[in-house]
Amino acid sequence: MSSQSPTAADLIANHGGRVTRTRVAVVDALDASDHPLTHDEVAANLSEADVPHDRVTLYRALDWLVDKGIAHRVAGSDRAWRYGIVREAPHQHAHFHCSRCGNVFCLEQVQPAFAIALPGGYQLDRAELILHGVCPSCLLTVHAEPTPPGPR
Amino acid sequence: MSSQSPTAADLIANHGGRVTRTRVAVVDALDASDHPLTHDEVAANLSEADVPHDRVTLYRALDWLVDKGIAHRVAGSDRAWRYGIVREAPHQHAHFHCSRCGNVFCLEQVQPAFAIALPGGYQLDRAELILHGVCPSCLLTVHAEPTPPGPR
DNA sequence: TTCATAATGCAACATTGTAGCGTTAACTGT
């Protein structure tokens, strides 16, 4: 219900998985969001769409998506994982953590050219750049309510 | 029991806090480590030193240290906070997450010169660079035990 | 020494995530 290129069902099937209600709904939810969602946010999303779901099944669906490379996982500053659809190939971009609403945004534009001199002995797999600050929508409400929207 | 500049007790007192057994021991433990420790690791450390302590008190001591800027907190990739003593002023260095033992190392040397063009509307407070890979001590044991040391 | 109160220590609870396991239903082959 959003992508016209590969359908959620196709995406799932192409990775050798069974196309189930929950998986399709999860992919659609992640795909519709412009920022990674927590398990809880995905659950709320499914509820709104009247898709019955189980907490554990949701976790497993999300894990499976990550495992297949369909989604990726970012650790939030609260200790909840956030899941987002992988849109480019190796997923190499920065994340912005809003310290006000707690949301995480993918900044596709920001791709710092690392030229890092690692101390000897470390084997580098990948680098992650996390920017902390206040997101645009929170900036607008900073002087209003102390606790801002924060997508539920 | 390690710094000869300001003693742990002084550090605490100077920030307007009461000098208690647990706080002193926690500061000493963090100060003695070259990488951030989890709550659990700090607890183990205190036990070894025969310092009686309570789980909750420990959490509160750590939080207080962070609040006062004496320590800083890094989110591990497991969902456990890791605490480290603040050694320089604004704590601006990279962190290395070992995907094998789960430890986090502060790489004081690595201070990437960000010249980031943020998309409009974002207010940047600070940037965090996280490097993922395998740490030196794990590299040595990669071909041996599947589950490596990992400071307990 | 005395006193106010910051910190403690305990018990209960909250949140986020996993494990086990019997049941359901998605795909495959006919």
Next chain:
DNA sequence: ACAGTTAACGCTACAATGTTGCATTATGAA
């Protein structure tokens, strides 16, 4: 279209990491 296999579901229970409330202790100041 049907039946069989088994991936995935949906429970329940549990684990790990924190947090809250509150009565008690003991730190630092007068």
